[in-house]
Amino acid sequence: MIVKPRIRGFICTTAHPTGCRAHVDAQIASVQGRGSFPGTRGALVLGCSGGFGLASRIVAGFGCGADTIGVSFEKPPGLKRTATAGWYNNRAFEDAAKGQGRQALTFDGDAFADETRERVIAAIAKHMGQIDLLVYSLAAPVRTNPRTGEQFRSAIKPLGEPLAVKSLDVNKGEVREIVLPPADEDETAATVQVMGGEDWEWWIDALLSADVLAPGFKTVAYSYLGSDLTARIYREGTLGRAKADVDRAAAAIQSRLGDIGGEARVAVLKAIVSQASTAIPVVPLYMSILFRVMREQGSHETSIEHIDRLFRDGLYGDAIGGDKDGRLRADARELADSVQIEVRRRWDLVDSDNIGALSDLDQFRDEFLALFGFGFDGIDYDADVDPMDGT
Ligand code: NAD
Secondary structure, three states, rough: OOOOOOOOOEEEOOHHHHHHHHHHHHHHHHHHHOOOOOOOEEEEEEEEOHHHHHHHHHHHHHHOHHHHHHHEEEOOEOOOOOHHHHHHHHHHHHHHHHHHHEEEEEEEEOOOOOHHHHHHHHHHHHOOOOEEEEEEEOOEEEEEEOOOEEEOOOOOOOOOOOEEEEEEEOOOOEEEEEEEEEOOHHHHHHHHHHHOOOHHHHHHHHHHOOOEEEEEEEEEEEOOOOOOOHHHHOOOOHHHHHHHHHHHHHHHHHHHHHHHHOOOOOOEEEOOOOOOHHHHHHHHHHHHHHHHHHHOOOOOOEEEEEEEHHHHHHOOOOOOOEEEOEEEEEOHHHHHHHHHHHHHHHHHHOOOOOHHHHHHHHHHHHHEEOOOOOOOOOOEEEEEOOOOOOO
């Protein structure tokens, strides 16, 4: 099969097996280039197949030398269809980790389901005994509450008044004003159900009662606050409500970890190009400008560099500080005044004619395609590949 990108809106429906492997290998090499450091020895990563979750699994496995268990929601290949990118990423990670003599188990299933929790806990008990780190990095559109059977769908919307705002059509390179309607109460509550902290609490409860958490266990959930430019769609919108619920859950979990001397933190991260973030209105335009400004000012980080720093300097170091709410603030470089003032200046000027000059739109597109394994040097994208690679 010759695999080319097939883009539908903000998703690519194909993934290149060899390219995904190259993407994972490059992230592993990036971590190895910075050397090993003491940290986790056994980690569970929920949302392990892409974005910050994959980066976390790679830093745990190749920075700290940990055995890892990952959970994601990815589709295997068929005879005439490629797998999802995350499925190939998982195979590439497992091969590389096993090549280094580390355990790497991956479960593809619904992380919100009790059945998945039971399978994962059984695997921890059997293969690892205990874990000392849980990274909560799910980004999902839907959650079925396993206790009630009720299904919730998140709505990424502002609250209160409609929001008229600039937005970017990434494929066409057009900047135009869009109007986003506000969420109603049901949509807001549903988004909290999907992206809030309840499921994180339930994972910890289940792991605690199965006695598979090691003394000194740490858990971290990822969050975003962002700047004033994205505030109405993010931190003051439905997603912000969900992330406030994650903060609540961190405090609740912390109080339950006392007996094992554990720690529960929220880490606030920078914006990166991921499958989840490109689906949020406004954010692609903000990121395209942000990345250009951060590159010009020498403070840009890729997702793997960012998570590597979070682990070394934050989770297992003391160079990244906490804020008044106890959250680890790895996002300080994005929110630096020098960056935000320049992003705001460009935001006011940007239109379809000058987008190329004011932003890194081309790199944004390249990074988006890289998520699906496209655009890597040394890969012949006109050659036949086996979509079943890794099965
Ligand atoms: P992503 O889309 O790259 O990855 C999401 C992961 O969740 C994938 O592994 C996917 O398979 C998994 N997943 C989705 N639904 C699932 C389900 N039902 N069961 C099991 N796995 C499921 O997302 P990302 O951008 O890396 O986001 C991860 C976390 O980081 C989120 O909490 C997000 O809010 C946070 N964050 C992201 C950014 C950003 O700019 N991307 C910034 C700050 C914080």
